Amino acid sequence: MNTCNSINSLALGKLLKKYNLTPKNKQKIILLAQRKTATWSALHRQARKLEFQQTVTQQKQQQQ
Secondary structure, eight states, X not given: OOOTTOSOHHHHHHHHHHSOOOHHHHHHHHHHHTSTTOOHHHXXXXXXXXXXXXXXXHHHHHHO
């Protein structure tokens, strides 16, 4: 995981482990963390949003 100029990589790793995300969504969080304007609350908010979207699509697939 190359985070270049991102915020603390250990804390970012904990954030990625906390939420059940697909590798594609984890990459989105990493890209968001690399921005200079990234905040921890924004990263958590985005992770929760992506996790929720994942569960909704999984539930739709299971219903079919």
